[in-house]
Amino acid sequence: MLVLFVLEAKLRGSTKQFALIDEMIRTAGFVRNSCLRYWMDNRGVGQYDLSALCAVLAKEYEWAKKLNSQARQASAERAWQSIKRFYDNCKNPTIKKKGYPRFKKSRSVEYKTTGYKLSEDRQSITFTDGFKAGSFRMMGAFDLNYYQPEQIKRVRVVRRADGYYTQFCIAHDRLEKVEPTEQVIALDVGLMHFYTDNRGNKVENPRHLRKSEKALKRLQRRVSRKVKGSNKRKKAINKLGRKHLKVSRQRKDFAVKLARCVVKSNDLVVFEKLIVRNMVKNRRLAKSISDAAWRQFFEWLEYYGQVFGKIVIAVPPQYTSTECSSCHRIVKKSLSERTHACECGCILDRDENASRNLLAKGLEYLSRGGHSRIKDTALAGSPTLASVWYAQGHLNLCSISESLLNKFGG
Numbered sequence: 001m002l003v004l005f006v007l008e009a010k011l012r013g014s015t016k017q018f019a020l021i022d023e024m025i026r027t028a029g030f031v032r033n034s035c036l037r038y039w040m041d042n043r044g045v046g047q048y049d050l051s052a053l054c055a056v057l058a059k060e061y062e063w064a065k066k067l068n069s070q071a072r073q074a075s076a077e078r079a080w081q082s083i084k085r086f087y088d089n090c091k092n093p094t095i096k097k098k099g100y101p102r103f104k105k106s107r108s109v110e111y112k113t114t115g116y117k118l119s120e121d122r123q124s125i126t127f128t129d130g131f132k133a134g135s136f137r138m139m140g141a142f143d144l145n146y147y148q149p150e151q152i153k154r155v156r157v158v159r160r161a162d163g164y165y166t167q168f169c170i171a172h173d174r175l176e177k178v179e180p181t182e183q184v185i186a187l188d189v190g191l192m193h194f195y196t197d198n199r200g201n202k203v204e205n206p207r208h209l210r211k212s213e214k215a216l217k218r219l220q221r222r223v224s225r226k227v228k229g230s231n232k233r234k235k236a237i238n239k240l241g242r243k244h245l246k247v248s249r250q251r252k253d254f255a256v257k258l259a260r261c262v263v264k265s266n267d268l269v270v271f272e273k274l275i276v277r278n279m280v281k282n283r284r285l286a287k288s289i290s291d292a293a294w295r296q297f298f299e300w301l302e303y304y305g306q307v308f309g310k311i312v313i314a315v316p317p318q319y320t321s322t323e324c325s326s327c328h329r330i331v332k333k334s335l336s337e338r339t340h341a342c343e344c345g346c347i348l349d350r351d352e353n354a355s356r357n358l359l360a361k362g363l364e365y366l367s368r369g370g371h372s373r374i375k376d377t378a379l380a381g382s383p384t385l386a387s388v389w390y391a392q393g394h395l396n397l398c399s400i401s402e403s404l405l406n407k408f409g410g
């Protein structure tokens with residue numbers, strides 16, 4: 001089983017070098033936005049037209065030419081991804097918000113297999129395209145030694161609140177043999193507990209998330225008190241950004257460990273698909289933090305499902321909390337009612353009842369369609385490069401902080 005995953009290292013270099021990286025990032029953003037503009041202005045533009053546009057841009061603008069040609073292509077591909085997402089959403093009547101592609105300020109630049117070089121010891125990276133950013137020492141790149149250069153499919157440079165990072169997207173043949181456990185599990189997520197399984201076991205919400213939530217609120221208030229455009233405000237925004245980074249790293253750590261444990265100790269894992277619509281609607285910070293934590297947890301469940309050769313299914317949410325898991329009557333309850341009590345005599349913890357329903361649904365899916373059908377219904381299905389960046393590259397987490405920063409950065 002070929003698995004894609006992301007290794008990350010912090011870059012060490014001079015201020016001058018980082019200014020050049022900023023230019024690289026700006027140029028990548030320029031290419032992406034130009035592609036978008038071209039698509040908006042011309043009917044029926046496809047992926048190949050955008051790819052061809054890259055060469056035109058390079059001819060027209062001296063500085064666009066400086067960016068490695070494959071990196072230009074990667075930027076065009078990113079533009080196409082958001083266009084394609086929009087087209088796909090338009091075809092799906094259940095999605096109300098179609099997400100028309102928008103111009104974005106870029107925070108990263110992506111290389112494919114050229115435009116950079118790794119040192120012999122693989123602890124430094126040199127960017128070899130026209131920007132001549134030079135060599136950077138990489139902090140925490142130790143793991144890179146385990147992989148061959150041809151396993152590196154993409155390299156991305158990301159700007160964050162606390163510095164610049166490289167991410168390596170690595171393809172690795174990874175299937176760890178584990179003995180069947182003969183156990184199945186279904187997970188119901190909720191705001192009271194991180195999840196409740198079908199046996200009534202509960203995993204608490206990680207305390208650091210709650211604590212961080214308070215700290216984030218405090219930092220946000222601090223930003224909004226400062227005068228717009230002032231240096232103090234800039235500093236406060238940076239502090240807020242750093243806190244978001246810290247939270248996202250803690251969250252990732254929690255998700256990885258928990259997901260690995262759950263998949264390893266069960267042969268079948270069922271969870272409820274998170275509906276993006278509902279998530280966007282809820283602007284409350286507490287909720288958005290939990291959503292991001294679950295989303296990441298689910299993505300790691302699917303990843304480990306592939307690594308360990310286990311079945312991981314996301315089922316669409318329908319009546320899972322109201323239906324009686326024993327007789328299938330609908331038993332309505334308010335959000336504050338924590339117990340499911342049915343006329344049939346079934347009395348269960350509310351979330352335990354829900355996760356039992358999830359398990360039944362998961363088994364129904366399996367019996368109806370086998371594994372091939374499941375792929376379509378799962379959260380991510382087989383991983384594509386984009387979804388791997390998305391899942392493992394902190395992107396979904398940073399998007400929260402980005403939108404917040406945009407709000408405050410004005």
Ligand SMILES: [Zn+2]
Pocket residue numbers: 324325326327328329342343344345346
């Ligand atoms: Zn019942």
